[in-house]
Amino acid sequence: MSQIVPFDSASPVPPFEQVRAGLAARINDRSLAVGTKLPTVRQLAVDLGIAPNTVARAYRELEEAGLIETRGRAGSFVGASGDQTRRRAQQAAAEYAAVTRRLGLDATEALSIVRAALDEGSG
16 A cells, blocks of 8 residues: 555655645545555554654545545545545635636636645645
8 A cells, every 4th residue: 555655755745745645646536446445544654654643644634525434443445425526626616716706816816826825735
């Protein structure tokens, strides 16, 4: 499993974000199918050489986003609601577009704001 979660200890991106983004990408591109059992927090932490709390934070954020579900002692699995991620992003984009139109911003400026926000989130 760690092979499919890209991790670079020298990266300026926080470790939990690397794990979260790596798993989210695999879930969203469907290379991790709905129902796939994920490694335990401890196992993935050992595989990546990071603290278990770091993996736990990534799993919590993925669960909050609806991409994974935890079933108690049975473990964590790719959730069926992960299929809703793109729909939710499209809804957020439509809401953003409506707000920027109401504020009188043109499309170029609205896109610049989005790019800046995305760049800020990745660094």
